[in-house]
Amino acid sequence: MDGDREGPPFEPDNIQKVRSLLITDSDVQAVGPSTPYGAVLSWWRDLQHGNVDGVRKSYTRPLTAAEAKRQIARLHTRFSLPLEPEIETQGKRATVLSTIRSATPRKETPSVVAVADLQTSFFLVRGDSGWKLRPGSYRRYLKAWERRRLATQQ
Numbered sequence: 001m002d003g004d005r006e007g008p009p010f011e012p013d014n015i016q017k018v019r020s021l022l023i024t025d026s027d028v029q030a031v032g033p034s035t036p037y038g039a040v041l042s043w044w045r046d047l048q049h050g051n052v053d054g055v056r057k058s059y060t061r062p063l064t065a066a067e068a069k070r071q072i073a074r075l076h077t078r079f080s081l082p083l084e085p086e087i088e089t090q091g092k093r094a095t096v097l098s099t100i101r102s103a104t105p106r107k108e109t110p111s112v113v114a115v116a117d118l119q120t121s122f123f124l125v126r127g128d129s130g131w132k133l134r135p136g137s138y139r140r141y142l143k144a145w146e147r148r149r150l151a152t153q154q
Contacts, residue, residue: 018079018103018113022048036094036124037085039131044082047075060125060132071138076145077102082122092126100141120144 023045032038039058046054055068063071080102088095100118105111120141123134 018105021079021081021101021103023081034130036087036089036096036131037082037098039124039133040082040085040096040098040122043133044080047072048078048080058133059137060127060134074142077104079103082120094124094126094131095121096124097121100145116148118144118148 023041025045028038028041028045031041033042043055043058045051046058050072052065052068052072055071056063056065080100082096082098082100084099086097088097098120100120102116102118103113104116106114122137122140124131125134126132
């Protein structure tokens, strides 16, 4: 990614505050909304902002409203984003391997932000309405986060 453009912070030292990790419409436009990574960013933005309809429509098979609300509620931290994508496309299928960067203010010192990275992948399919996530993408993210949490506790 071009470091001179506007968009999400791609380096920990670019995080001026945790809100820097909230994805905006212009962030999605900057990477291209019709790309696999753009589809992942759009979905993540909808998770961050509690957009139930957006989350529902991000999948090849739309989720129920209850499923979308559950995903929104279980997002590890609202202040996170997928970055550094490695995208592999093969016909109408794509895999986006990404680092999920999250920032959490420390309770003891709110001016200090703890930054954590997590590797995960998302599988997408291109249809008539563009790239959509395959079922299981969110579950894969949650499992990766759980493995990371367990590894840091040992």
